[in-house]
Amino acid sequence: MPSRRDAVAAEIPRLRRYARALTGDDGEADDLIQDTLERALARLGQWRDGDSPRKWLFSILHNLHVDGLRRKSRRPPHVGLDSVGADHSAPAADGASGRDLDLALQLLPSEQREVVLLVGLEGLSYAEAAEVLAIPIGTVMSRLARGRGRLRALMGYEGGYEGGGKSGQAPLRRVK
Amino acid sequence: MTPERRISEAELHAYLDSELTAEDRAEVEELLAAQPVELGLVRDFRDLNEAIAQRYASRLEAPLPERMKQVLATMPEHGGAELASGRRRWMQVAAAALIAVLAAAAGYAVRGLTVPTRSPESAFVATAIGAHSVYVPEVRHPVEVGAAEEAHLVQWLTKRLGANVRAPTLSPLGWKLVGGRLLPDRGLPAAQFMYEDGAGRRLTLYMRKETGLNNTAFQFAERDGFAAFYWVDRPLAYAIAGRLQRDELMGLANAIYGQLEQR
Numbered sequence: 001m002p003s004r005r006d007a008v009a010a011e012i013p014r015l016r017r018y019a020r021a022l023t024g025d026d027g028e029a030d031d032l033i034q035d036t037l038e039r040a041l042a043r044l045g046q047w048r049d050g051d052s053p054r055k056w057l058f059s060i061l062h063n064l065h066v067d068g069l070r071r072k073s074r075r076p077p078h079v080g081l082d083s084v085g086a087d088h089s090a091p092a093a094d095g096a097s098g099r100d101l102d103l104a105l106q107l108l109p110s111e112q113r114e115v116v117l118l119v120g121l122e123g124l125s126y127a128e129a130a131e132v133l134a135i136p137i138g139t140v141m142s143r144l145a146r147g148r149g150r151l152r153a154l155m156g157y158e159g160g161y162e163g164g165g166k167s168g169q170a171p172l173r174r175v176k
Numbered sequence: 177m178t179p180e181r182r183i184s185e186a187e188l189h190a191y192l193d194s195e196l197t198a199e200d201r202a203e204v205e206e207l208l209a210a211q212p213v214e215l216g217l218v219r220d221f222r223d224l225n226e227a228i229a230q231r232y233a234s235r236l237e238a239p240l241p242e243r244m245k246q247v248l249a250t251m252p253e254h255g256g257a258e259l260a261s262g263r264r265r266w267m268q269v270a271a272a273a274l275i276a277v278l279a280a281a282a283g284y285a286v287r288g289l290t291v292p293t294r295s296p297e298s299a300f301v302a303t304a305i306g307a308h309s310v311y312v313p314e315v316r317h318p319v320e321v322g323a324a325e326e327a328h329l330v331q332w333l334t335k336r337l338g339a340n341v342r343a344p345t346l347s348p349l350g351w352k353l354v355g356g357r358l359l360p361d362r363g364l365p366a367a368q369f370m371y372e373d374g375a376g377r378r379l380t381l382y383m384r385k386e387t388g389l390n391n392t393a394f395q396f397a398e399r400d401g402f403a404a405f406y407w408v409d410r411p412l413a414y415a416i417a418g419r420l421q422r423d424e425l426m427g428l429a430n431a432i433y434g435q436l437e438q439r
Contacts (some may be wrong), residue, residue: 005434012244017235027355037247038349042427044252059404101231104188119193119230120225126195144193145185148221155227157220 007053008040015057021117024106028147032068036061058124058132062114069110100132104154112147120148150162183207183214192221247348252434293424296388301397301406303361304382304415307368311357312378318368319355329356333367339385339411343369344435349428350374379418381432386413394429396422405429409436 015036019029021056038055039060045054103115118142126144130137183191183204190196206216248270311318322327326343333341336358343353351371359366359382366384373379386392392408403425404417414436416429 003252005248008251009248012239012240013236016238017232020235021232029235030244034241034243034247037244041247041251041431042349042424044430045423045426101227105228118230120221121228126190126193130253141186144189148189148224151224152217152220155224157224 004044004047005052008057010038011054011057012037014054014124015061016115018058018122019061021102021105021121022110022113024102032061034062039064044109055124055132056126058118058122059134062132065110065114075127094175101154104151107154108147112150115143116147116151119144181207183211188214188218189221192218192225202220243348246345250345250348250431251437252430252437260376295391295408297391297395298397300361300384300389300413301395301404301415302399303366304368304380304406305399305402305404305417307359307366307382308380308404308417309400311368311370312380318378320357322355323353325355333358336365337367337384337412338365341367341383342414344381344422344432346379346428346431349431351379351428354378366414367391375421377418379416379420380430382415382417383412385411389413397425407433 016029018035020026023029036057040047042056043060047053049096095158104170105116108116114133115129118124119126124132126137126140130140133140134160150167187196187200187204191201192206196204208218312416321332323329330341330343334358343356346353350373352373354370356367356369359368361384364384364387366382368383369381371379371381372388386408389408392410394405394407397404397406401419403420403422404415405425406413406415407429408414414432416425416432418425418428420428
């Protein structure tokens, strides 16, 4: 049986990747992971023996993220959308579309972004995502459909298909 | 071509995310073959997933910042070990509580015949809590030797206690070492380290040689509004005490145990 420390350490790369995509910022993402690890350490007793710590750690991360958003929303925003885009120039290795994707994700409502990333990037099942976010599976599915539809439109896939209906009208080819 | 039923949006995503049974999957695949619009959507969403994975892949390789390594270092090493399981530990605590109740009932039954004696373990915890409550309110002299001389403090206490004493690092959890002192405990030398958090709350870690203590299981105790965890890691017995919630104290006990245990 791997040690608890090793099991938690093994999850960190994925947690960091997810937090980076979720927050759109390296520093903010790592602050979130740091807080997640500290809270996890203080609540090790909640982690049931034999379980993979993945869901547990992702739900801690989710709760901290939601708390953070609540705090932020009480403060007036001081960064405009234009500067959000400018701040996130992607490393060259990530390709030219990196920044667009980063920005497009940030333009999704946080609830949709979470589901799109937990399922699409981290490969959680609908049931796992529902558990992590403490919402019903039906809600996971509707947020996923809406989020992906919006992301597709934001990324300029032709037709601007938005989830929630008329999929029959969406064209096949994309602009880029 | 006969008009087939259209694939629903939910089905389309469930197909993409491998959430369908083999049967439903086969059905959707068949429908997709005749529904180019939906097929295009599946491809777009798959492309988007790949683009996201590629965009953030570098984060998987990013070296861990020092502060994350520090938190990890304070985590208990052993997964299946007795002390690593919160649940099992709570069962021990519950069992200890039950034994205490039974012992009290038994004591009550024979009251007048025997003088109730306190177990050496609970006496140890009571001493630790007592030392905590005496020194924690001190503003000017909470410790004998301050954290600025930590190396000297640890060396001195190691010598006096006759066992390898260490002051665990709790700063990743927000607790700073204030310092420590030497104390008498029924003729034995004992040591106390004091920690303080950003809110000014204080926590003490008390230790002495485990001489005379039989029960080495992790135990929780509450007394006069203070909470304490007790454990033995030979050759020393430890107790941490503070006016904290059980969960928080247990997290700290875990961290301390994890650090002291690794040599």
